[in-house]
Amino acid sequence: MKRKYLYITVASLLYASTGFAQYDMDLRKSGNTPLTYLDLGNPGPKGKEIRVNNLYMEEGGKPIFPVMGEFHYVRMDHRYWRDALLKMKASGIDMVSTYVMWSFHEEEEGVENWSGDRDLRRFVELCAELDLKVHLRAGPYCNAEIKYGGLPEWIVNNKSLSTRSNDEIYLNHARQWYKKVYKQVQGLLHKDGGPIMALQIENEFVKPGIVISHLMNLKNMAVEAGFDVPVYSMTHWMDSEYPKGEIVPYAGFYLETPWVTNNGKMTPPTNFEYFTYNRLSDNIGTDLIKVEGGVESFDGSKNDSPFFTCEIGVGSPTFYKRRPVVDEGMAGENISLRLGTGANLMGYYMYVGGTNPRGLTNKYGIGPYFGYDYQAPIREFGTLGTVMKETKKLNYFMNEFGPELAPLVAYLPITNKDRDNLQWAVRTDGSKGYLFVSNHLYRYDRNDYKGVQFKLKLRNESLTIPRQPVTVVNKSYFLWPFNLNMDGVNLKYGTAQPITVHESNGVKTYFFFEDDQIATEYLIDSKQVKAVSANGAKVAKEKGGYFVDEVQAGRSSMITIEKNDGTLVKLVTLTEEDSDYIWKGEVAGFDFVAITKSSLVVDDNKLIITDEKPDQQLAMYTADGFTDKNYANMTRQDASSGFTVLSPMHGASWIQSVDGHVVERVFDAKSLSEVEEVVLRFKSEGSTQFFLNGVELEVESLGTYNKIDLKPQFIIGKNELRFQSAVKSNPVVAQVEVLYKNGVRKLWNTDETWSNGEKKAVAVLAGKAMPAVYAEEEHLGLFEIKVPDLNKLTNELRLEVDFEGDVATAYIGSEPFTDRYHDGSSWILGLNRHKEALQDNSLLLRIKGFVGSTADIFLEEDVDREGSMVPKVQKVVVKSDYSYTIN
Structure with a gap:
């Protein structure tokens, strides 16, 4: 084992020091792998049998991926x-x-x-x-x-x-x-x-x-x-x-x-x-793993x-x-x-x-x-x-x-073991396959690699890809085909990445895209080929094939290959941006390839595009090229939103005992869930003691109001809450906030249902000032979100919320909607999916801010750590979906 390790190390150093040799791979001994099948379970109906071998899965006796x-x-x-x-x-x-x-x-x-x-x-x-x-x-x-x-x-x-x-x-x-x-x-x-x-x-x-x-x-x-x-x-x-x-x-x-x-x-x-x-x-x-000739297999x-x-x-x-x-x-x-x-x-x-x-x-x-x-x-x-x-x-x-890739074995150059080298691999059966290259690390930069040219020794030929050395830049990753069968035409190689194939009226079109600052070139074998022409590229006929370069990537960049039997094969090279928005599928029994920034689905044999803008574009491909269509006949559904900053004890009323020292209330906290947090916030005009279930609790002053942690004395069941003042008819306003471990949030406010301790009603006072904001010590903010009338708007609606803080939870009434750890990106909230609940309840965001140091939390650089200690909602925007059915 040690001798094998030393051999790999020496070979790696040798290949790394010989320039282009780093990009050579001898694949002459590669070939088809003997298949052995696993005896697992019932393969299924005849003609649709699913079986697994030591390399891939089959359905109906054919490889699938x-x-x-x-x-x-x-x-x-x-x-x-x-x-x-x-x-x-x-x-x-x-x-x-x-x-x-x-x-x-x-x-x-x-x-x-x-x-x-x-x-x-x-x-x-x-x-x-x-x-x-x-x-x-x-x-x-x-x-x-x-x-x-x-x-x-x-x-x-x-x-x-x-x-x-x-x-x-x-x-x-x-x-x-x-x-x-x-x-x-x-x-x-x-x-x-x-x-x-x-x-x-x-x-x-x-x-x-x-x-x-x-x-x-x-x-x-x-x-x-x-x-x-x-x-x-x-x-x-x-x-x-x-x-x-x-x-x-x-x-x-x-x-x-x-x-x-x-x-x-x-x-x-x-x-x-x-x-x-x-x-x-x-x-x-x-x-x-076997190592032979500088190649791992x-x-x-x-x-x-x-x-x-x-x-x-x-x-x-x-x-x-x-x-x-x-x-x-x-x-x-x-x-x-x-x-x-x-x-x-x-x-x-x-x-x-x-x-x-x-x-x-x-x-x-x-x-x-x-x-x-x-x-x-x-x-x-x-x-x-x-x-x-x-x-x-x-x-x-x-x-x-x-299905053609699945039987191909992966081969790696041992130079990959030195991670400072350009990383690449080949999947092949010794004659056809794909070249994979990666110069991309997640969140880290790598060097640009100059003078890169891959030389593959296959069983019956050698290929040099591309013709002239190129630079592989930082953040690149791509795959290139070699000896790709395009409906009977052999593509010797291409320096663009294949995406998919479209077939219509007997013509197959192969879609590639150009990326990572490497110019596209194709070498097309002349066998079975009568002529090659191109729009947006240069074609040179040479011994054994057609060399195509100076490709101008785009929707109109089309290479047309006429086969000896008169049928056509086409090749379209898209830009990287267009490749991001390509859609492929089948509708009503026909292939389609489309380019649109909208979402696209096929439902009930209908093609539907959806976007957050009423004006949408779709480019649909036929064998003659792309046809652009605009869709803009929908009326914009204007829906606005906003938010209100809620104060501590929002919804509670000032109350006082009528000619007494006590105000009290019994609440039933029955739940199948345990309690996560129970807090009382209150304000009174005179000295006040607070009792929960007969036990006096310590009061924490937060400036404009007071706070008590009720959890130690709180029970899942009936709880007796009592305020007792030194003077008669002392006004008090209070709210108990209960957070259950199942996410439910309940509030118990002071109101007319409280009593004076002698089964007599309390008086509700109007016009008295409430605390305006939560104390900084609480690192808490509550925001009521204005929701559009969902009954008047037919499209699906979402809210895009930008906020600062640590943890945000959305509630509809007392029920949790969803929650989010602040990461600097917008928070998307679906509204229609909660349409019924939102008819009778408000949408509330409860945001806790960071407390203390955040040094041990990984956050993106654009997150304001200090600012997120005090929760705030920065923006609430309504997003609406618009859909078109394409005929």
Whole structure:
């Protein structure tokens, strides 16, 4: 082993010191990998059999490259599931993965809830209607940033069992859980013609000594319950054990790691930001890597499972100690690195953000109570995230070229081991393939690399790409094809990135985009080609082919290839900006490629574009080029908003006892939830004592009002509150604020329902001054948001809120709406999804400011740390959706 390590090191130094040799790769011995198939479960109906081999997944005997997005149905209003699924499909997702969270379905033992937002069967049926496969992640443990990882509290608190173990009682409970889940989805498995083709067993299970036995116990129980599916999976990192041949391990790669706080500082680049075969944090599989001629290969011939992923982070959650705002580059880099190292199932976590349901089981401790936006491609209230632009075009690439990519093995130059070198990789079968390059680190800069020219020795030829050395600039990442079959025409290579293919009237058009300051050139093999012409490019016929350069990227940049049989193949090179807004799909049986900054979906064979502006543009492609259309016939729905700063004790009345010393009230605080915080704020004109349940409590003066922490004496039940003054008829105004651990916020105000201690009513006083603002010591602000009349506006409305502070929670009445850790970006709040509740209740933002030093919290540079100690709302803007149906 030591000799092998020394060889790698010496070879790395040799290649790094020989200039262009760093970009050479000898692939003459590469070839097709022998395939061995895993015997997992029922492959399904004839002609649609799903099988997994040591490299990839097949359907109907042909390679497929699934693109899977995580969407937690319980974290979204069920009325909007279809909207999110349509957006997923429109952006290139063909498989939906979802956790089935036990604690949300059986919060009390024996009391199940599978209705409304918890209606698993309806969610799966919707996926089937939209032709989306489903990968159930049924636990029993999920993680998912919820308390106990989705195990119900009644299981966790059961002293007679040991959770996540081979404890017989625990396994019996798990067996019952699988039966309950199966009952909900019976008839919807792949073997029945349904969409469910995979089942995840447990999650991140790493207990030494029992990994294999426990996972096999769970799998066997799931099968006995009825889950006879083609694929059984597990998330797998931190431990090398797993039931080989029985369960497929799925990997996860997060470039942004909010669980690593690093004392508020930037975290260093992770191993996963480089081309490496390290699929897991423990280097599993590296003993299978071969090094020959300066090239690492991991051909999979001895591999027990293919390289599948389920948690590719293209967005990021926001945890208390780390609040990054991610950009689209993180998404593109992470996807490209995984493709370059051999991934054959791209699974994103999260793809659709959401909101945790209110309940006792949704607080994990490091993330917000409710907000699970994840800065995902589709965000908490349905808007498209920044990362969608890069994610979508790579999804289309995998949709179109993935089946041909899947059998291709990944090869890495050993020069990659020196991370100061340009990172690159090749996937090939020895004749065709793709070249992957990454000069991008998340949040860090790298050098520009000059004089870059790749030389690939293939089995029957050598290719030099591009013809002249180029500079690969900082933040670049791209993939280039070589020997790409374009409907019978061989593209020897191209220095632009492929996106997708459009077919209409017998003409196939291949879409590429130019990026990263490298000029586009194409070399087209002359075999099967009669002529090549170009609009916006220079074509030179030469021995064996046509060389195309001086390409002017844009929608009108078209290369037309006439084949010997007279049929045509076209090639369009888009700009990088246009590639961000490309949409690909099928409507009414026809292919379409469109460019629009609007969101685009296909619903019921109709193409629909949606934007926050009534004036929208769409460029639709036909074999003759793009046709621009403008849509501007909608009347703008003007809706304004604003906010009112609420004072302490807002809504409370000044009261006084009539000829007495006491005012009192009994409140019933009955709740299934524990109390998080209970505070009394009051003001009186004379000396006043306060008693809760007969115990006098210490009063804290905050200048214009007083405050008392009631939590030590507060009970879940009836509480007796009493003010006792030294003088008769002493005026007092007060408010009790109760925050429950399930997120509910209740207020008890002084009003006419209080008594004087002798069952006589108190007097309510008018015209007396209230404290204007919260004391600085409280670091608290409350803001009532003006909401437009949702009954008069037909379009979907959202609020865009800019605020300063630490933690903000939105309430509709006493009920939590969602919450947010301040990170400097705008907070989007969906209104229509809470239309009914907003008719009778106000929308309130409760914002807590930072207290003390924030040095151990990672925040973006534009966040005003000092200013955020005093909460404030800076702006509230109404955003409205406008939709057009395209004929």
